Amino acid sequence: MxxxxxxxxxxxxxxxxxxxxxxxxxxxxxxxxxxxxxxxxxxxxxxxxxxxxxxxxxxxxxxxxxxxxxxxxxxxxxxxxxxxxxxxxxxxxxxxxxxxxxxxxxxxxxxxxxxxxxxxxxxxxxxxxxxxxxxxxxxTGMSGAWTATGAPITWGDDILTVLMGTLDEDILARNMASADALVVMKIGRNIDKVRNALRTAGKYDAAWLVEYATMPNQTVQKLSDTEGKVTPYFSIIIVHGHGRRP
CATH class of the missing domain: 3.40.1010.10 (Tetrapyrrole methylase, N-terminal domain)
Structure with missing residues (x-):
């Protein structure tokens, strides 16, 4: 048997x-x-x-x-x-x-x-x-992305919020406004909606766009410097926190 x-x-x-x-x-x-x-x-x-x-x-x-x-x-x-x-x-x-x-x-x-x-x-x-x-x-990809910006993502008691670009614009804006530090994933064709939500939340000028984090073709730019650019799906937007520091 x-x-x-x-x-x-x-x-x-x-x-x-x-x-x-x-x-x-x-x-x-x-x-x-x-x-x-x-x-x-x-x-x-x-x-x-x-x-x-x-x-x-x-x-x-x-x-x-x-x-x-x-x-x-x-x-x-x-x-x-x-x-x-x-x-x-x-x-x-x-x-x-x-x-x-x-x-x-x-x-x-x-x-x-x-x-x-x-x-x-x-x-x-x-x-x-x-x-x-x-x-x-x-x-995670977001860890690679915020490291690529050369600045810490959270300080002290900062609240980190992770959002998907596929969400409705009003949901994005509301959660962006209440966040200390912010990560937005799944950008791609959602980029215009994400831009609008960041502007509504008052965080647009502080946002960074990282494409292909840690890969050979990685790019790191202020989001405000990429107006009109089509972004790949493997893009992450970063807004750094500025919380309590010794």
Missing amino acids: NSPVTPGTVYGVGLGPGDPDLLSVRADRLVRGATHVAFFRKAGRPGQARTLANDLLPADTIEHALEYPVTTEIPLTDPAYNQALSTFYAECTKRLRALTDAGHDVVVLCEGDPFFYGSFMHLYTRLKDDIPVQVVPAI
Whole structure:
């Protein structure tokens, strides 16, 4: 009689903000030793996480691309958007479970930190009660961005607020106004709305725009110096706090 197969483990591995030197030792070890890797990407694109790991993966690694059914084609408020992604994550979960049931470990490559606005968390909640899942944390993109500005993000009792550029303008402005220090992510086509909200909140002139933080093509500019510029999705806006200091 055949012995039962020991199930494999899914590893959600954070790759950090982009610079491979900023990977944790554990993340580096898991990626370099991976037999199976999975990663999210838009159809027809290599995928940001896969690109970050390009020089680390063994030549014989078996790759599993998880391609989003939609990204910006449907508004976030459309019920069809949530339904499409829910079905997608269920299918991804099924693929990973089939691999672990066969005894394979799977490294899921994650941009930034897996538990910080990442797609992996949707797999984690669907898998954690059924199969072994381990999460490897990482430096976030926003940490790389505020470090790139050359100034501390928070001082003393400053309250740090993190906002998504996809939010409605009035919600952005209200939360910006009450924040001491501010991070705005998911910029891209939302840049004009974010600019308007910052002006309403009285923080526009203090804002910095960081594109591709820690990557070779990183840029750091005062947001007010980039009027009319189209920004990539991987952009982060920073407003520094000025709280209590000794």
